Amino acid sequence: MKVAYFSMEIGLNEHIPTYSGGLGILAGDHIKSAADLEVPLVAVTLLYKRGYFIQTINPLGQQEEIYPYFDPRAFMEPLPFKVTIKIDNHDVHIGVWKYNQIGINGKVPVYFLDTDIPINAPADRLITQFLYGGDQHTRICQEAVLGIGGYLALKKLEPGVTTFHMNEGHAVFLTLALLKDLNGNEEKVREKCVFTTHTPVPAGHDKFGYDLAYKILGSHLPSNIRSLAGNDVLNTTVLALNLSRASNGVSELHGEISRQMFPGFDIGHVTNGVHHLSWTGPEFKALFDAHIPDWRQQPQLLADADKIPDEALKEAKLRAKKRLISYVNSVTGAGFTHELLTISFARRAAAYKRATLIFTDLEYLFNLAFDRIQLIFAGKAHPQDQPGKQLIKEIVNTAEQYEKQVRLVFVPNYNIWLGALLTQGTDVWLNTPRRPREASGTSGMKVCFNGGVNMSVLDGWWREGCKNRVNGWAIGDDEDQSDEEAAFDLYQDLDDMVTTYYANPRQWLSIMKRSIADLTPVFNTHRMVMEYMRKYYI
Numbered sequence: 001m002k003v004a005y006f007s008m009e010i011g012l013n014e015h016i017p018t019y020s021g022g023l024g025i026l027a028g029d030h031i032k033s034a035a036d037l038e039v040p041l042v043a044v045t046l047l048y049k050r051g052y053f054i055q056t057i058n059p060l061g062q063q064e065e066i067y068p069y070f071d072p073r074a075f076m077e078p079l080p081f082k083v084t085i086k087i088d089n090h091d092v093h094i095g096v097w098k099y100n101q102i103g104i105n106g107k108v109p110v111y112f113l114d115t116d117i118p119i120n121a122p123a124d125r126l127i128t129q130f131l132y133g134g135d136q137h138t139r140i141c142q143e144a145v146l147g148i149g150g151y152l153a154l155k156k157l158e159p160g161v162t163t164f165h166m167n168e169g170h171a172v173f174l175t176l177a178l179l180k181d182l183n184g185n186e187e188k189v190r191e192k193c194v195f196t197t198h199t200p201v202p203a204g205h206d207k208f209g210y211d212l213a214y215k216i217l218g219s220h221l222p223s224n225i226r227s228l229a230g231n232d233v234l235n236t237t238v239l240a241l242n243l244s245r246a247s248n249g250v251s252e253l254h255g256e257i258s259r260q261m262f263p264g265f266d267i268g269h270v271t272n273g274v275h276h277l278s279w280t281g282p283e284f285k286a287l288f289d290a291h292i293p294d295w296r297q298q299p300q301l302l303a304d305a306d307k308i309p310d311e312a313l314k315e316a317k318l319r320a321k322k323r324l325i326s327y328v329n330s331v332t333g334a335g336f337t338h339e340l341l342t343i344s345f346a347r348r349a350a351a352y353k354r355a356t357l358i359f360t361d362l363e364y365l366f367n368l369a370f371d372r373i374q375l376i377f378a379g380k381a382h383p384q385d386q387p388g389k390q391l392i393k394e395i396v397n398t399a400e401q402y403e404k405q406v407r408l409v410f411v412p413n414y415n416i417w418l419g420a421l422l423t424q425g426t427d428v429w430l431n432t433p434r435r436p437r438e439a440s441g442t443s444g445m446k447v448c449f450n451g452g453v454n455m456s457v458l459d460g461w462w463r464e465g466c467k468n469r470v471n472g473w474a475i476g477d478d479e480d481q482s483d484e485e486a487a488f489d490l491y492q493d494l495d496d497m498v499t500t501y502y503a504n505p506r507q508w509l510s511i512m513k514r515s516i517a518d519l520t521p522v523f524n525t526h527r528m529v530m531e532y533m534r535k536y537y538i
C-alpha cells in the first residue's frame with residue numbers, strides 16, 4: 001500500500017504560508033499523524049510564494065493585507081528535475097521542492113509544486129503565486145498544476161502509488177492524467193482514487209465553464225467529460241465522485257448533507273481530528289507526560305484524564321492562560337487579567353460563522369459580562385470578501401466604542417501560531433456557525449487537549465462530541481435555528497457558564513476533565529488516519 005495525498009493547501013507550521021484555514025491545517029495534521037503511525041503516505045501541494053497574508057488592522061478598523069515573499073530554501077530542497085504539462089496549448093514547466101522533516105527519517109515527504117521558475121513565461125510563473133487569490137482562469141490553471149503536474153511528478157518520484165487521496169475537489173484533474181495512463185479505463189481509475197469533500201455550501205464546490213475548461217485543459221478532457229462532470233459546467237466534486245472508489249464527508253452530519261447535495265453517490269464520513277502533539281501546549285504536554293505517560297503514542301489513553309489531580313490541572317491551565325493574556329496585553333494594551341473567565345472566538349471571518357452573534361443584545365451582554373467575562377476575537381477575512389471584512393470592522397469598532405462596558409479585544413493576524421496560543425490559553429472556545437454550514441471544524445478540538453471547554457452550536461464534530469453541561473455547552477438543540485433563536489440560547493448558556501465558573505469551581509474542573517477525557521480520545525488525527533486506513537485506504 002502507498003497513499004498519495006493531494007491537497008490545494010497544506011499547513012505544517014506558521015512559517016510556511018501554504019494554507020489559509022481549516023482545510024490546510026487538517027491536511028498538515030493528517031500528514032503528521034500518518035508519519036507518526038508510519039503509514040506509507042506522500043503528499044503533494046502547491047508552493048505559494050505569496051500565500052497566507054499577514055493581517056494588520058488600520059485605525060478605522062479595516063483589515064489590511066501584507067504578502068511577504070516566502071523563500072522556501074530555508075525549509076525545503078529543490079529537486080533537480082522538472083515536469084512539463086500542457087496548459088492552454090503551451091508548455092508549462094513545474095519545479096518540485098521536497099520537504100522531508102516529518103516523521104522518522106522524513107518517511108512522509110511533502111512535494112511542493114512551483115511554476116515560478118525562469119524558463120516559464122511571466123504569466124505562467126504567477127500560477128502558483130497566490131493561494132485562492134485569482135479568478136477562475138488562475139484557479140483552473142492551479143488545479144491543473146496540482147492534479148496533472150502532481151501526478152506526473154509522483155510517477156517519477158514515488159512509483160507504486162496504490163491510492164490517490166483527493167483532499168477536496170481541487171485535486172480532481174489527477175484523474176484525467178490517470179485516465180490517459182490507463183487508456184481511458186474509468187473502472188481502473190476508480191480503483192485507484194478516494195475523495196474527501198469538505199464543504200456543505202454549494203458555492204464552495206469549484207465549477208468551471210466548459211469553454212474555459214477546454215481552453216485550459218484541452219486534450220486532457222476525455223470525450224465523455226460531460227457525463228462524468230456535469231452537463232452544463234464542469235463540477236469538480238461530481239467528477240471526483242464519479243471517478244473514486246469511495247468518497248466521504250468530514251462529520252456525520254456533513255456526510256448526510258453531502259448525500260442530499262449529491263444524490264445517487266455513496267458518500268460516507270470520517271470525522272476530522274487534530275494532531276495532538278502539534279496542538280497540545282507545553283503546560284498540558286508536561287501534565288499528560290506526568291500522569292498519562294503513553295499519551296504521545298496513544299492519545300486515546302487520555303480517556304483516563306480523571307487520574308489527573310485537580311490542583312495540577314488548575315495550575316497547568318493557569319500557566320497557559322497567563323501566556324495567552326500576556327501576549328494579548330502586549331499587542332493590544334487591553335489590560336486583561338488571568339482572573340476572569342476568558343472566552344475566545346477565532347476563525348475565518350466568513351458570514352456564516354456569525355462572529356457577531358454575541359452582539360445581538362449588547363445591553364444583555366454588558367450586564368452579563370461586567371467584571372466577569374473577557375472576550376478575545378481573531379480571524380482573517382479573504383481579501384475579496386467584503387462582508388467578512390465588515391464583520392472584523394464591527395468587532396473592532398464595538399470594542400472601541402464600548403470599552404467601558406465590556407472587556408473585548410480583537411487580536412490581529414490569526415495563524416497557526418496564534419491559533420495554538422488561543423486554544424491553549426483560553427477557558428472557553430465559542431463557535432456559532434449557521435447550521436449545517438460547518439462541515440466539521442477543528443479548532444474546538446485543539447481546546448480539549450488544553451483543558452478548555454467548548455460552547456458551540458451542534459454542528460460538525462461538536463454534534464458528535466457534546467454532552468451538554470457535562471463536557472461543554474451546546475447552543476440550541478440538534479436542529480437548525482434562526483439567528484434570533486441561536487442568540488437567545490447563547491445568552492442562556494453564557495449565564496449558566498458564568499455561574500458555574502465562579503460559584504462552582506469543582507464543577508468547572510469536572511467539565512474540564514470531561515472535555516479532555518470524552519473528546520480528545522476521539523477527535524485526534526491518529527484515530528482519523530486509522531479510520532481512513534480501515535475504511536478507505538486498504
Ligand SMILES: *Cc1c(COP(=O)(O)O)cnc(C)c1O
Binds near residue numbers: 020420440442444
Ligand atoms: C485550527 C485552525 C483553523 C480551523 O479551525 P475551524 O474550527 O475550522 O475554524 C483555521 N485557522 C487556523 C489558524 C487554525 O489554527
